[in-house]
Amino acid sequence: MKALIVDDEFNVRDVIRHLGQWETHGITKLLEAKNGHEAKSLIEKERPEIIFTDVKMPGMGGIELIEWLDSISYPGKVIFITGYNDYSYMRKAIQHSSFDYLLKPIEYEAFNHTLEKSVQAWKVDFEHAEVLEDVKKLRRNQLATAICLGDRSDSISLAEFLPESEGYMLTLLSFYQMHNPDFYIQKLSDDLTDRKLGYAFSLKTDLNLCLV
Template identity: 60%
Template structure:
């Protein structure tokens, strides 16, 4: 690991070199520069992980150097050195995302504490950046395999515990609740315990493919029920498969998913059926003017159409279709009495594209055509 010290005062450079406990923090090379322009050349050549720079120097000062670093996407840690107890300097340092700052005269304990923290922060960022890049590569390999593209199976094997066969499971998330961090957390859980891995599919943004050792699915399902806030649909391969079969298995799992041949895992605290059906009723109450069907509700709430139909009727005492119709007719009455909107406009706003159909339905429910109802403004009618 390399450190660059930038200061136009040679005595400051010498003091810092003496004060620093470099070896203890894994610093193998110390670079020096007395000007910002000189520092730029060293940074481009040596790529130091940590930079200590004076704020006020002739020519390019420390703040200008920091702006240049920002423009070049510098990933290291920058600590400003200043003899000015001036808030404006500190504000500028914060603005440009400096790691910390040191006041002159520099105290050994303070300096080494900041050095230690900078090294730890850089190492943490380095690991996280590598993980992100590594996950992106593995996710892309799996995505390529699933979409019929050429993929590197040997590279993919590096992300999995060694085995001849694996269980493969497809997870489908309700898109409004899909959370990339949750998938990363599951992937970390699996890889840390050497059970397998989870891959986000880049062309299917609500799908995740989980590859695990045989008979480890119980561990995954338990994790899902404890951590996922929304229900998750799962489709699993019937038998363990060699990794080379991944493209074929994915197609089979996706077909099963689209044919509603899936199981649903709920969060352990969200198994209350009453709460679920109340959520559905609330949804219908809010969106009754839109195209609502049992199929749409089934996709949104991860419940079968038959279950929703039966529970909805138990909750409201009528089929959902009749409940929606009643809400629409009630709203139509308000608009007919309280606005000058045309019958056609009211029909469309309520979700009926055919005005004649709407008029017939309105008369069937109320006993009046929409025009008759509107014209009876002075009469008390339902």
């Protein structure tokens, strides 16, 4: 797991860096940014699960950062760290789904308790998301199989998983004599999705068949 510290003061970042029991709670990479703009670039590149951010920073502050995170439905946990004991900041944080709110000066026990809670909460959310994605994937594959068998009644639902287009070209791939092609089908599907070209469906009638 990765954690990101966002604060314009080096001393504050240094304190947090040495304060956190990072490895104990599964954090293997610690990132730092001086403001919201730097944080956005790091978040897009590194995808940290846990984010600690100051409220007031030059250029782009913590409120603007969490508003952006909320707008893209970012799954990470965000904790505000600030010296401003102001209800308006707390209200903004709550509105944009921040996980917690810590006041400076930061206390060792309070900080690590919040770190532990945020990591556990992220793990629970991640497990739920994995289960939900498995259900969605099964539904997509069932729809594709039904269409291949001649049932076009729910073809519009299948189109919801595809990029917008006036038409689609279909290809049937056979993973001949391969024991378990699921891994390769998923890699193909991920690549097509990332490039907004299409999707790869594993057919339920024959696990070695893939509809692209």
